Amino acid sequence: MDRLRAIPGVESVGFISTLPLDEGAGSANITTPKIEASGAEAPLVRNAAAGGAYFQTMGIDLLRGRYFDRVEEERGTRIVIISQSAATLLFPGENPLDKQLRPAAGANQPWFTVVGVVEDVLIDDLRRKSPEPMVYLPGVSPSPAYVLKSARADQLEPEVRAIIREMIPESPMYRVFTMERLAAKAMASLSFTMLMVGLAATLALVLGAVGLYGVLSYRAMRRAPEIGLRMALGAEAKIVRRMFIWQGARVALIGVAVGALAAAALTKYIQTLLFGVGRFDVPAFAGMSAVMIAVALLASYVPARRASRVDPVVALRME
Numbered sequence: 665m666d667r668l669r670a671i672p673g674v675e676s677v678g679f680i681s682t683l684p685l686d687e688g689a690g691s692a693n694i695t696t697p698k699i700e701a702s703g704a705e706a707p708l709v710r711n712a713a714a715g716g717a718y719f720q721t722m723g724i725d726l727l728r729g730r731y732f733d734r735v736e737e738e739r740g741t742r743i744v745i746i747s748q749s750a751a752t753l754l755f756p757g758e759n760p761l762d763k764q765l766r767p768a769a770g771a772n773q774p775w776f777t778v779v780g781v782v783e784d785v786l787i788d789d790l791r792r793k794s795p796e797p798m799v800y801l802p803g804v805s806p807s808p809a810y811v812l813k814s815a816r817a818d819q820l821e822p823e824v825r826a827i828i829r830e831m832i833p834e835s836p837m838y839r840v841f842t843m844e845r846l847a848a849k850a851m852a853s854l855s856f857t858m859l860m861v862g863l864a865a866t867l868a869l870v871l872g873a874v875g876l877y878g879v880l881s882y883r884a885m886r887r888a889p890e891i892g893l894r895m896a897l898g899a900e901a902k903i904v905r906r907m908f909i910w911q912g913a914r915v916a917l918i919g920v921a922v923g924a925l926a927a928a929a930l931t932k933y934i935q936t937l938l939f940g941v942g943r944f945d946v947p948a949f950a951g952m953s954a955v956m957i958a959v960a961l962l963a964s965y966v967p968a969r970r971a972s973r974v975d976p977v978v979a980l981r982m983e
Contacts, residue, residue: 665716665810667827673816675919678718678734681805684840685850688788693768694799697775706768707753710787713803714745719782721813729761729780732802740803745780750797774799775795782952790850805877808841817842861934869952873959876919880912880963891968905968912964913957925953 668677682689693706715737719726727748736743751760755778764775782796787888814820821840887908893902896922898903937939 667831668810668812668824670813671820671823671827673814674820676717677720677810677812678714678716678721679805679808679810680715680718680800681713681803681808683809683811684785684787685790685846687809689798691849692766693749694754695768696763696765699754709750709753709799711799711801713805714800715802719745720809721811722785724785726784727771727781727783728759729778731780737804740801742774742776743779743781743802744776745800746778746781747784747795747798747800749784749795750799751778751781790801825911830970869955870950872956875958876916876959877963879917879959881967885914885967885970888967888970901973905936907962907964908968909961912960916960917959921958923956924949924953945957 665677665679668674689710689712691708691710694709694711695706699706705898715732715734719731729745731743732743735741743804746754746765754765755763760778760781763778765778766773766775782800784794785798787796787798790968810824812824814818825837826841828931891904891908895901925948931944
């Protein structure tokens with residue numbers, strides 16, 4: 665890490681045993697003296713070994729306490745840094761600093777002492793609404809993920825490879841990426857799924873609009889003689905057209921209301937596919953409703969306008 669930090673343009677360097685969004689993190693049931701005394705089940709908490717300036721490099725703020733120092737990392741001192749959600753889970757309503765914890769499976773092992781609390785991060789999935797509790801231990805991983813902060817991030821790979829090759833030539837260097845690329849990769853499967861869902865939704869909207877236009881247009885055309893008859897008896901063309909448009913709009917409004925209620929009830933089944941929007945996304949619901957109502961108005965207006973231009977005498981003869 666000293667050599668990596670000396671590369672021109674590198675601001676900070678750290679490491680972690682399993683990188684978020686790439687390798688995830690391990691899991692273990694973590695207990696505290698209070699949990700053991702109560703006899704409650706130890707909660708499942710994610711964990712990883714971290715060191716160097718990992719938190720500073722990744723932009724994970726320190727909320728309480730301190731970071732690990734180099735000696736503690738080299739010796740594997742029995743201290744930990746925990747995330748905010750882990751502090752809330754393991755030490756509710758308490759100051760977690762200097763509190764103790766350990767794996768539930770290590771009943772005969774010494775306790776770990778909490779020395780710091782950091783921000784929560786998303787470990788596996790960007791779609792999670794709430795981060796998972798996390799415990800960070802000091803220590804050197806046999807296969808660490810090094811993180812470097814630099815404005816030259818896309819250009820550092822050859823220099824990093826040269827240092828690795830010089831210092832530990834038997835160790836391969838693999839999975840090289842910027843965090844931007846890693847985040848894009850984590851979203852790739854979701855993006856593809858949403859593309860397919862989007863295409864299906866667009867097709868459904870088009871088919872719905874075409875079907876609605878066809879039904880209402882046919883309905884208005886069938887009533888063309890009625891329009892001519894009304895006009896022959898003295899009705900104004902604009903009043904007749906307005907009446908037919910309102911009748912078509914009323915049908916569309918009922919359909920939109922029923923469809924919106926059904927959509928609101930069914931969106932819970934695609935909740936896991938939604939990212940950045942809620943189940944009741946107002947622009948989506950309003951846009952769909954506006955399209956359908958506009959189609960209904962057009963489907964009612966065009967045939968009604970055409971029929972209102974028919975000579976009343978012709979319409980009477982048709983009757």
